[in-house]
Amino acid sequence: MGFRLESVAVSASGPRPSNQDSAFAAPWGAGVADGVGGGPAGDLASAAFVHRLVAGWHQSPDAEMLTERTLLANWDIAAHAHRDPRLAGMATTFTGLFVGYRNRLLLAHIGDSRAYSLRSGTMTRMTRDDSFVQALVDGGHVRAEDAMSHPHRNLITASMSGGPDDLPLVTWVDPLHDDRWLLCSDGLTDYVDDGAVSEVLSRDDREDAASELVDLALDAGASDNVTVVVADVIASGDSPPRKTPVFVGAAARRFTLDDPFRDVAV
Structure with a gap:
């Protein structure tokens, strides 16, 4: 039996x-x-990237297809900067x-x-930060438990910026039904421990979990935007899925036909 994602x-x-964060939730992905802070139009970069990535999605990808789609979305960032030089340098994580x-x-x-x-019941971190502080942790110069409070924790070393060398890491994961996933911006993980x-x-x-995670970050004094997606792996025959992706954050305000959008997507 196949599976899908149910996400909020x-x-x-x-x-x-x-809000310079963007997120989407759909049965086929999230x-x-x-x-990227400090650069121009971070909200435009994140929204443009997300919308181009998911536009017309209709098939289950392999790693090569997914990589190609991220590169197409990255070219959208480059096109915006080409049309308006004031946007040069805009970038986004993903x-x-x-x-x-x-x-x-x-x-x-x-x-x-x-x-x-x-x-x-066991939570495992599945990604490695592309950041200056992560490199210090990997090299043994900073303790992992001190990374959250490091003054340079927001200095990233890779992003989608419209450049020819931008390339995300794409990996396969074997799922089990009832697995749960959390995708989040650093507005959560810089302020709330694992x-x-x-x-x-x-x-x-x-x-409730997604809303409470955002509230925890804000209550902890987050000085950044906070975005989370909680996605459950569900047997595909359990119930009819929502087919249209739902967007939150900057992606809910830009490049959409429906207005207004809620900042909560189920």
Whole structure:
């Protein structure tokens, strides 16, 4: 029997005047993009990337197909900057989970947004940050438990920026029914430790879990946008899936025909 994803996405701007995070949720995939801070038009970068990536999606990809689609979405970022030089340098992270061929999942990742899996009560981090601080941790210069408070924790070393060398890491994952996944921007993981995240992620109701994770980050003093997607692996015959992707954050405000959009997608 095949499977699909049932997901809920929640995004909050927090104390910032605008939300530069984008996310989407669909039965065939889900993803989070975080416009890179310090550059121009991070909200445009994340929204443009997400919308181009999911536009017209109709098949289960293999790793090569998914990589090609991320590169096409990256070219959209380059096209915006080409049309308006003021946008040069805009970029976004991306972490996405997709239903692929032969009942497997594909995980795509670049930047410091993250993916975690929850299986049988155990949460496992499934991505490695492309960041300066992660390199310090890997080299033994910074303890992992100190990374959250490091003054340079937001300095990333890879992103989708419209450049010819931008390339996400795409890997296969073997799913089990009832697995749960968390995709999130660093607005969550910079302020809430993995133990607290795991406790909330284990709640039965995925919508409550997603909303509470965002609230935890805001209550912890998050100075960034906070976006989470909680996705459950469900047997495909259980119930009819929602076919149209739902967007939150910047992607709910840009490149959409329906207005207004809620900032919660089930």
